[in-house]
Amino acid sequence: MVFPAPIHLLSIGAITALAGMIGPLLLWRWPAIGHWIGCVLAAVASSAAFGAAAWVLLGAPAVHVALFALYPFGTVSIRLDALAAVFLGLTGALGFAVAVYALGYARHYEGRKHVGLLAALVCGFVLTLGLVPLANHAVGFMLVWELMALVSFALVAFEHEHEKTRRAAVFYAVMTHLGAGFLFAAFLLFGTQAGTYDFDGWRAAGAALPGATQSGIFVLALIGFGAKAGVLPLHGWLPEAHPAAPSHVSALMSGAMIKMGLYGIIRMSFDLLGGGPAWWGLLVLGLGAVSALMGALYAVTESDLKRLLAFSSIENVGIAMLGVGAALFFMAQRQDAFAALALVAALYHIINHAFFKGLMFCGAGAVQYATHTVNLERLGGLIKRMPVTAFFVLVGTLAIAAMPLLNGFVSEWLTYQALFSGLWVKDKPTRLALPLAACALALTGGLAFVAFVKAYAVGFLARGRSAEAEQAVEVPSTMLAGMALLAGGCFGLGLAPAWVIPVLNRVASPLVGAVVPVGPGWLLVPVRADVASLSMPLIWGLLALLVPLAFVVPLLLGASTRTRIAPTWGCGSSPSSRTQYSAMGFAQPLRAIFGRLLMPHTQEVQVDPTLPPYFRRDMRYTVFLESVVERYLYAPTTRWVLEAAHQLTRIQGGSIHLYLAYIFVSLLLVLLVMKGLG
Amino acid sequence: MNADTMAVWLPAAAQAVLVIALAPLLNGVIRRLKARLQGRRGAGILQPYFELAKYLRKDAVVSADASWLFTATPYVVFAAVALAALLVPSIYLGSHLGFVGDLVVLVYLLGLARFFTLLAAMDTGSSFTAMGSSREATLSALAEPALLLGLVMAALPAGSLQLATATSHTLAQGFTLSPVKALSLAALVVIVIVETGRVPVDNPATHLELTMIHEGLVLEHAGPGLALMTWAAAVKQLLLITVIIDLFVPWGAATSLTLPALGLALGVYLGKLLIVAIAIGLVESCIAKMRLFQVPDLIGGSFVFSVLALFSFTLLG
Numbered sequence: 001m002v003f004p005a006p007i008h009l010l011s012i013g014a015i016t017a018l019a020g021m022i023g024p025l026l027l028w029r030w031p032a033i034g035h036w037i038g039c040v041l042a043a044v045a046s047s048a049a050f051g052a053a054a055w056v057l058l059g060a061p062a063v064h065v066a067l068f069a070l071y072p073f074g075t076v077s078i079r080l081d082a083l084a085a086v087f088l089g090l091t092g093a094l095g096f097a098v099a100v101y102a103l104g105y106a107r108h109y110e111g112r113k114h115v116g117l118l119a120a121l122v123c124g125f126v127l128t129l130g131l132v133p134l135a136n137h138a139v140g141f142m143l144v145w146e147l148m149a150l151v152s153f154a155l156v157a158f159e160h161e162h163e164k165t166r167r168a169a170v171f172y173a174v175m176t177h178l179g180a181g182f183l184f185a186a187f188l189l190f191g192t193q194a195g196t197y198d199f200d201g202w203r204a205a206g207a208a209l210p211g212a213t214q215s216g217i218f219v220l221a222l223i224g225f226g227a228k229a230g231v232l233p234l235h236g237w238l239p240e241a242h243p244a245a246p247s248h249v250s251a252l253m254s255g256a257m258i259k260m261g262l263y264g265i266i267r268m269s270f271d272l273l274g275g276g277p278a279w280w281g282l283l284v285l286g287l288g289a290v291s292a293l294m295g296a297l298y299a300v301t302e303s304d305l306k307r308l309l310a311f312s313s314i315e316n317v318g319i320a321m322l323g324v325g326a327a328l329f330f331m332a333q334r335q336d337a338f339a340a341l342a343l344v345a346a347l348y349h350i351i352n353h354a355f356f357k358g359l360m361f362c363g364a365g366a367v368q369y370a371t372h373t374v375n376l377e378r379l380g381g382l383i384k385r386m387p388v389t390a391f392f393v394l395v396g397t398l399a400i401a402a403m404p405l406l407n408g409f410v411s412e413w414l415t416y417q418a419l420f421s422g423l424w425v426k427d428k429p430t431r432l433a434l435p436l437a438a439c440a441l442a443l444t445g446g447l448a449f450v451a452f453v454k455a456y457a458v459g460f461l462a463r464g465r466s467a468e469a470e471q472a473v474e475v476p477s478t479m480l481a482g483m484a485l486l487a488g489g490c491f492g493l494g495l496a497p498a499w500v501i502p503v504l505n506r507v508a509s510p511l512v513g514a515v516v517p518v519g520p521g522w523l524l525v526p527v528r529a530d531v532a533s534l535s536m537p538l539i540w541g542l543l544a545l546l547v548p549l550a551f552v553v554p555l556l557l558g559a560s561t562r563t564r565i566a567p568t569w570g571c572g573s574s575p576s577s578r579t580q581y582s583a584m585g586f587a588q589p590l591r592a593i594f595g596r597l598l599m600p601h602t603q604e605v606q607v608d609p610t611l612p613p614y615f616r617r618d619m620r621y622t623v624f625l626e627s628v629v630e631r632y633l634y635a636p637t638t639r640w641v642l643e644a645a646h647q648l649t650r651i652q653g654g655s656i657h658l659y660l661a662y663i664f665v666s667l668l669l670v671l672l673v674m675k676g677l678g
Numbered sequence: 679m680n681a682d683t684m685a686v687w688l689p690a691a692a693q694a695v696l697v698i699a700l701a702p703l704l705n706g707v708i709r710r711l712k713a714r715l716q717g718r719r720g721a722g723i724l725q726p727y728f729e730l731a732k733y734l735r736k737d738a739v740v741s742a743d744a745s746w747l748f749t750a751t752p753y754v755v756f757a758a759v760a761l762a763a764l765l766v767p768s769i770y771l772g773s774h775l776g777f778v779g780d781l782v783v784l785v786y787l788l789g790l791a792r793f794f795t796l797l798a799a800m801d802t803g804s805s806f807t808a809m810g811s812s813r814e815a816t817l818s819a820l821a822e823p824a825l826l827l828g829l830v831m832a833a834l835p836a837g838s839l840q841l842a843t844a845t846s847h848t849l850a851q852g853f854t855l856s857p858v859k860a861l862s863l864a865a866l867v868v869i870v871i872v873e874t875g876r877v878p879v880d881n882p883a884t885h886l887e888l889t890m891i892h893e894g895l896v897l898e899h900a901g902p903g904l905a906l907m908t909w910a911a912a913v914k915q916l917l918l919i920t921v922i923i924d925l926f927v928p929w930g931a932a933t934s935l936t937l938p939a940l941g942l943a944l945g946v947y948l949g950k951l952l953i954v955a956i957a958i959g960l961v962e963s964c965i966a967k968m969r970l971f972q973v974p975d976l977i978g979g980s981f982v983f984s985v986l987a988l989f990s991f992t993l994l995g
Contacts, residue, residue, distance in 0.1 A: 093937060113805040137852070300819075383745040394747075403793055404779070405787045416782050417839075420830060423991075424837055431992040435830075442823030449822070450815040453793060456681075457800030457811070462743050532780040532839040539778060548759035550906060561732040563749075568741040568804045568898065581800065581808030589816035593974050600740065 006052040006063050006080060013048035013092075013130060016041045020123030024116035031116035032422055035106050037404040038119025042126050043099035049130045050092030053085040057503050061484035071368045073197040082107060082507040083271065086347055087133040087263045090354040091256045093489065095378045098248045101362050101482025105248055107382035109368045118158060118246065126153045132260045138197040145183070145260075147602075149176045155249045156241045168237075168244035175237040179227025183264075186220035187332065189213065189274070199272060205500045212653035214273050218280055222287075223269040229261025231321060233293040233629040235314045239298070241373070247365025248482075250306065254313045254361060255354035262272035262350055269328055270343070270511040281329025282433060288321025289440035294597070294628075296447035300454070301598060301625060302590050303583040305374040307362045308455055309357065312400065315448055319415060320346045322437055326418050327512065333430060336514035338421045341526050344504045344516045345414035349498075352407040352493055356399035359486035366479055370472040376455065376583040381418055381464040385472045388526055392483040399490040401452045402445055407493035410524075413534055415441060417526045424527070447590070449481060452585045463577040470577075495536055498522040584623060591623070599626040603670060690775045691780065694763040696944075697920060700725035701912035704919075705882075711959030714768060726912065733905035741802035741898055751798035752899065752906035758791040759910045759917070768920050769943040770932045771845055780839040781829045784921070785822060788873075788914060792818055795895060795907070802898040810894030813970060817879070817891065820977040821872045828869050831862035831987040832925045837859055841921065845928045857990040859926065865983035866922055872977060874915040877962040879973050919954050925949075 020041030024034030029077050056062065062081040069075050080088065101121060106115040135141035153176070157169035191197045193213050195207040208551035227234040239257070242250045271281060295315030302308040323346025366389045367382065368374050383390040399406035419441060422434025439534035464470035473626075474480075493500060505515040519525035524534040533641070555561070568575045593598050603622040627634075651662075706723035740749060762774050765784055779787070784969030792814070799811035799941025833839055835858055874878045875892035882893065896907045924931075930946030932939040968976065 031928070103914055250719075381743070383747065398793070401793060402786065403790045405790070409786060413782055413786075420839060421833060421982040428992055432988065435988050436985075438830075439823065439827055439981075442826045443820075446822045448818040449789065449793070450819045453796045453800075453811075453815055455716055457797050457808075461745065461747065461797065461801040462803035473793070529777065530838055530840055532782070532842045533777045534780065534783060535778050539783075542761050542778070546760050547753050550756040550760070554734055554902045554905065555729075557734055560737050561735040563901075564737055564739045565742050566739050568743055568802045569806070570804065571806065575803055575805070577803070579805050580803045581805055581812060586808070586812045586815070589812060589970065590819060592815070592971065 006055045006060055007065060009048045009052035009055070010078075010080065010134070013045045013052065014127065015125050016048065017045035017127035017130070020045060021120045021127065024120040024123075025133070027116060028114075028460040030415055031114050032110070032349040034116030035119040036103065038123050039099045039103050039106075039118065043096050043124045045096030045123070045130075046092045046099060046126055048092070049088050049126075050096065052080065053089030053092060056080050056085040057082060057089060057506060059506070064136070067140075069187070071139075074137070074201075075198070076137045076140040077198070077200075078131075078134040078140070079199070080134055081510075082572045083263075083267065083511065084133035086351065086507055087256075087259060088130055090259065090351050091126065091129045091133075094252060094255045094354050094358045094486075095129070095488075097358060097482045097485040098122070098251050098362070099126075099482075100485065101251075101353075101365070101479050102248045104478035104482075105246070105365055105369060107476065108365075109246070113158065120156070121151060121155050122249065122252070123259075125155060129252070129256050129260070133263055136199045138191055138199070138592060142180070142183065142187065146180060148257065148260070149180065152176075152245075152249075152253060154251075156245045158246055158249070159244070162244075168240035172237040173232065174243040175227055179224045179261075181233065182220050182224035182227070186217050186224060186268075188219050189220065193217075193351075202272045203274075206272045209273075211277070213275055215280070215291050218269060218273060218276055219283075222265060222284070224266070225261040225264035226287065227261070228264070229258050229317050229321075230291075230314045231261070231287050231317060232294055232314065233633050235291065235295070236627070236630065236634060238314055239302075239307045240312040242313070242361075243304060243306035245644075247306070247361050247368060248342025250309070250363075251358040251361035255358040258313060258317060259350050259354065262317065262324065262346075265321075266343075266346075266511075267383065269324075270331070275328065275331040275512075278329055278332035278429075281325045281327070283325070283329055284321055285325030285433065285437050288318045288325050289437050290318070290325075291315070293322060293440055294446045296451060297590075297594055297597060298625070299451040300447050301587045301600075302451075303376045303454060305363070305367065305376055305379075305459060307595075308376075308451060309360050309364060310449065312360075312448065313357060315444060316349065316357065316400075319412065319441065319444065320349045320353070322346075322441055323349060323415050323418055326415075326434055327436065329430070329434070330421075331512055332427065333427060335421075335425060336512055337511040337516075338425070340505070340508040340514040341414065341421060341516050342418035343508045343512055345411055345418045345502060346413055347504050347507060348493075348497070348500065349411035352399070352411045352490070355486050355489040355493060356396050356406070356408055359392060359396035359483055359490060361401060362479070362483045362486065363389060363396055364391075366475045366483070367472075369475050369479070371466070371468040373451065373466070373468060376458045377604070379459045379464070379469045380462055380577065380580065381470055381533070385464075385470075386474045388480050389475055391485065392480070392487045393460065394402070394456065395487040395490055397452045398454045399456075399494070401449045405454070405494060405543075406490045408490075410494055410497045410534075410536060412441070412445060414524075414526060417532055420532075421527060424531070432538040433482070438443045448591065450587075453557075454583055458581070458583040458586065462580055465580065465582075489678060495540060497524055497534075497536060591625075597628060599628065600624070600629070601626060684934075686775065689770050689772070690764050690767075693766075693768045693770060694760060696758060697763045697766070697916055698909075698913050699770055700917040702730060702952075704916050704951055705912050707952065707955045707958050708962070709883075709958060712963055715959060715963040730905045730909055732907040733900075733908065734902050738903055740900075741804070743799045743803040744779035747794075748798045748801040748898075749903070751794045752903040752910075754794045754908075756906045756910045756913075758787050758794075759913045759993050762787040762791075763913060763917055766841065766917055766920050767845070767924060767931070769940060769947050770935065771842070771849075771928065772933055772935060775964040776840045781833060781841055782826065782839060784841070785826045785829065789818075789822055791910060792912070799895045799898070804898055807894060810891055810897070813891045814895055816890040817872060817973060817977070820974055821869055822864065824977050824984065825869045825873060827984040828862055829921070829925070831858065831984050831991070832866060834858055834862070834987070834991050841924060845924045847965035848925065849928055851918070853929075857994060858987045860981045861987035861990060863922070863926055865980045865987065866925075867974060868980040870918045870922065872973065872980075873918055876958060877910070878965045878968045879976065881967055886907075916951075919951065923950050967968065980985045
């Protein structure tokens with residue numbers, strides 16, 4: 001063969017995705033057919049992308065193809081190495097499941113929206129998502145990065161007839177372009193210092209750059225990529241954009257797109273710059289800890305399922321950042337084995353999050369499809385009316401709450417091991433900083449646990465809280481199939497970490513020069529066998545033995561086998577759907593405990609004053625959380641920008657001569673500055 | 679199955695059965711002691727077993743609103759706690775199943791049991807059990823990380839997250855009262871009180887809505903389901919106490935599989951448990967229950983102890 005085989009798959013993927021973008025637009029008058037074709041082509045493109053990524057991850061050499069010359073920036077090329085393959089692969093896997101899911105989900109929009117357009121946009125989204133990790137040139141990267149932002153903006157604004165959606169889309173566009181601005185700055189700095197815009201050139205020159213330049217590039221890139229990843233304090237767009245977008249798009253955005261921010265951070269810091277001083281690691285670690293904690297805290301108090309999931313994405317990005325930060329930190333300390341462990345933990349968590357968050361957003365979409373709401377206070381009892389969906393969401397909930405059955409636990413456990421490894425190092429700052437980050441991770445885990453217990457319990461158990469929830473029916477089988485694929489991924493990634501870690505080692509070994517050992521018999525021993533170990537197959541095996549035992553042993557002890565069905569005891573009154581605990585009530589104690597951070601404002605009871613006090617019918621209780629970041633960062637910044645813009649209006653005279661003079665003066669200034677610099 | 683595998687699995691299984699069988703007895707002893715301290719005669723120490731037998735013989739009553747999750751919960755909860763019991767050695771330290779999972783796994787297995795307990799409590803639609811669920815969730819969000827940290831700090835001097843490694847390190851070192859040990863012991867004692875639902879955090883003798891957490895949580899279970907939930911809670915309590923014994927005072931436990939050694943170890947273990955029971959009985963009789971919103975301060979105290987242990991390990995060690 002002239003070309004290595006993954007390149008064929010990449011070409012097939014790109015061409016089918018392009019066809020999937022154009023096809024539905026050509027079939028504009030037959031949206032249903034266009035949608036079907038778009039979904040099928042998206043599935044084909046995704047599986048091609050997954051195949052190419054898997055090929056490289058299983059040991060094929062990196063693919064490197066020059067595309068076209070771009071004067072004066074050199075040759076634009078694509079490169080599929082192991083790191084890119086992880087992100088391409090998760091895009092492919094998630095894209096496939098989402099495409100299957102979308103076949104049924106589009107009926108939610110039939111008659112209201114043009115579903116063919118939706119499928120075309122999703123195809124474009126999958127295409128740009130796949131191209132971002134492939135780009136091997138600054139200009140090519142910024143091009144696909146901005147295309148990805150553009151397509152996702154269009155998807156967030158898909159239901160633009162709602163005022164709220166428009167606001168969310170604009171907010172998202174502003175934040176993402178703010179981030180892109182920082183990226184431009186980082187890339188320009190790198191390009192001028194390295195003398196090339198090619199990533200290969202950067203890889204060669206990056207490690208030799210002066211320390212201050214490296215740090216400047218790193219911080220600018222961290223802000224730029226962090227805005228896309230939803231790292232605090234640049235997270236504000238996530239809880240707005242995710243609920244506004246169609247559910248399967250939210251799954252792609254949360255599962256794949258925000259990961260591209262993390263991809264950028266890893267690519268820039270480990271690969272292109274070749275590591276840096278220890279404070280880079282501490283910075284990433286700190287940002288990760290804050291994002292994880294605050295994300296989990298907001299998720300606990302949220303009653304809108306999709307917003308809750310969005311906050312949980314911030315939390316999970318934070319957890320991945322803990323791994324990335326620890327890896328950077330260990331790398332600076334020359335603890336290569338621990339750096340590999342931390343990086344593998346972060347990558348594992350990134351992949352896992354794509355699966356369980358994709359599953360949860362698809363589940364939320366199924367709930368929305370069946371009940372037309374994702375407000376937990378209007379849901380309930382769905383486990384009886386939508387049993388299959390409820391089962392898959394339970395799988396997602398177990399995974400996301402890091403219960404020791406599924407994939408979420410494995411990557412969290414690896415992250416714990418990476419952070420606690422700091423204790424086994426001689427260096428004192430390491431021994432303090434990393435375990436403290438582990439404290440943050442533990443608290444995050446505790447809070448996320450509550451958030452998802454609440455979401456599942458209020459959303460799916462007991463009685464329905466509205467007529468829509470009471471009358472919900474199961475969703476179409478294609479939607480269930482999409483969720484089944486993702487749930488299967490959660491199960492497989494949870495059961496067989498001993499197969500996944502060697503694959504991720506292929507990413508870690510060129511970046512940090514070490515690998516994570518895997519013990520015999522599917523045993524995970526990331527440090528040493530007498531330090532820590534985990535065997536997921538044994539946990540499954542023992543539970544599969546113990547659950548039936550717990551059933552049989554009481555029978556042998558003479559347990560009764562009869563069951564009586566009776567109404568729930570309601571303290572003397574008859575229980576109704578309105579006497580059940582609400583999501584807001586469930587989270588009330590934690591809202592009170594963390595009141596300083598959450599800043600809840602409660603609006604008390606509004607009563608009809610004409611009724612006597614014993615018959616208060618019209619009772620309302622509103623809790624509004626004020627975001628710390630919005631109050632102390634976004635609001636002052638917005639005020640400052642508006643004020644500055646207002647001041648600028650003073651120099652706008654409206655006369656063309658005046659503007660010509662401005663242009664002339666600016667030109668002179670630029671020339672003078674350039675002369676001074678040159 | 680060859681002899682080596684048997685030598686690892688059989689003692690572990692036997693010890694798990696021992697802990698599961700002894701768990702209600704500890705509650706019986708504590709109740710008897712409390713009754714005596716309060717001037718009552720109290721029931722016999724075997725009373726918890728009679729209660730379990732009674733629950734087992736009763737029919738299950740399931741809420742009309744509940745789903746399969748509610749019915750499955752007691753079995754899953756008991757299995758998760760029993761799996762955790764397999765990981766904790768009590769009288770014989772020579773073999774262990776530590777390779778299945780370390781201290782982190784142990785904490786998360788108890789978390790799995792709690793996950794299903796909380797969901798089942800919400801599944802009946804009763805606001806009473808849901809209140810217990812909300813409170814337990816709130817405390818667990820804080821207590822679970824504190825427990826994890828306390829355990830890690832206690833195992834710190836051994837340089838390991840494995841319970842067995844930490845135990846043998848303590849045995850080899852002999853009795854030393856290092857700051858790390860003292861601080862992590864303080865952290866763990868506080869958190870075990872929270873986790874096992876004892877005074878001053880929760881009152882195991884009541885399910886009044888003003889005071890209860892755990893007892894309210896299992897209120898809707900009946901018959902064999904209630905028996906398993908109650909039993910699992912007792913096993914969890916004994917398990918956490920056993921972990922503390924393993925980490926701080928493992929002396930007396932058998933290191934060889936001979937009958938005299940095992941008999942002695944069992945006697946020493948029971949003696950240690952009696953001391954713990956007396957301590958719990960005294961504390962519960964002397965201290966009033968805290969208000970719910972004071973408990974986070976208590977857990978915060980445990981956090982502080984753990985972080986102090988970390989600092990002392992880093993700066994002194």
